[in-house]
Amino acid sequence: TGGTLFGVFLLAGWFGFGLLNPASQDEQIFLTLLMSAASLGIVIPALRATGRSGSRQGQLTIVTAIIAEFGSATAIVFFGVLVASGGGLRLLSVPALFATMAAVLFVMRRAAWWFPERFERLFAHDDPDELGIRASLALLFVFVGISLALGVEAILGAFLAGALFAYVFRNIEVLETRLSGFSYGFFIPVFFINVGIGFPLTQLGEPGVLARAFALIGIAVAIKVVPALLLTLRGLSVRESIGSGVLLAGQLSVIIALAEFGVELGVLDEGLEAGAILLVGVTAVLSPIVFRWLSPPVETGDARQTAAQDAA
Template structure:
């Protein structure tokens, strides 16, 4: 009976929560996490941890990482030139240095350094699209910084996790081994797409009854996840790299991106965030000094993004816009929660830090996009009127 209740509640929440989030003007993810807390063991206890919920949540998690790589527009990034890449790398390096000192000051280890260095492509991209600034110089600078932060942080987390689980040794060579295999796969796929383009056109056809595009995407994701597991590398890196390879080979993805997003964000990804709420341990924040430490972590997470964003002034971006960029980049959501969950699983983070991270994600995901729009108002919509 518990399994049936779980399915009914989650399916209902996946439909109704985005509608409520739109009226409240908060990200749906925040409500999904709160819903999980309310119906989970901390709240009314309608939903408990189960194999079914864990499976659906992990599937949604892989899709979330896959889409994070899948949504990267390498065409736009390639047109920005080396100067933009250098500034984005400088911003990330500054963030990493500040995050290290902040984590050390708060009494945390290197894993929290990487945790503080994350950002949220899942919030950055919709916010820039909604304000119609994705194609502006400011928007492209923010996108480049977000892409590098997500990719380099995920890579760093994988290496650190391997180090904690197996120690510093030959096991760390598994990461470059994974990259070598994926590079060979990438080259082979690009050659195949180049020589036989007509064979790949069906992947992006909106009228394909077999939905080969969806099948190919999921197959690639699970193949890369399987390779990661075989090499004892975190599977989230494999899922992310699968999406990245797909985006790198197929620059024009037609309706496939919309179909994949609808399939993923429509149910499975919300299950992941609801499961985060279900597993939330509120009691950890009731420990003496826990809320104070959580507040300090939130302030540190803001500072390590706001200060480096001032480097955008070197690109002749105004101070107000640079400040807005720092605020938007300080928004954390899916990746920071994923990193915290991984940290708990391998034993380098405790429940209190994980609860603090969920609180951090809820606060920044709610307020950062709103503050960005206040500092940098949306551009007017293009005139689409046509003469009769």
């Protein structure tokens, strides 16, 4: 279902962004891939907050978000390599990065199997040396370095590093909490300061550019919400399906980074980049709120048990 829905996002995006009169076919392809992405950073917290992460709606939404985020990022990087190189041997850089990931995955799993006591320290909640954060950042820098060496966008290397860590080590709740605090407290504010400094505000002062930016936002939301109605075929109500679509339309900083990549490639102009930044600002705030209205919080098993004990 997740893969099918992602395919429908791509199809709807292709036709939707064709209405913007793109300057080139490359621009239309890039916009389609860019806006078909989802953000797990919005989807998972919203589902957890409403107690729906374990529900059918939650599982379908999470699977779709994973496929959309990973599929879009990978396709954009591959497309970027194709545009920048015009074909040739450089296209092998993306498969080479995945081959490197597979090799590192094999080594890490074998090491975790043979030396479990050493790897347990990575997830200890009382580790004064914070080896988990150190190891995560080391893996991040290694994959970013490999990506740059292969001529691949660094964001794909960073994404693969996180995916690799999560796949090898399954019980990482403590480390995930620490990394989230570190990221939201330091990296993301610095990133948005940099985005704010370079925000093309003068571009949005032109009526035509501003109208195109708002059209971009409208199409980006529509290509998620309308196809999400297909989830009714999997047992969700219309209200739940629309809620999932709204949540999948929410975007975070990855879209901004990929939009900057599009500007560097020359397939996006600064007006569309500004529209992508506005999209993040609007949907990051409104998507969880609208989702909570469409899919109100439900009581989890623990909450029901606590309520029953209090009543007794």
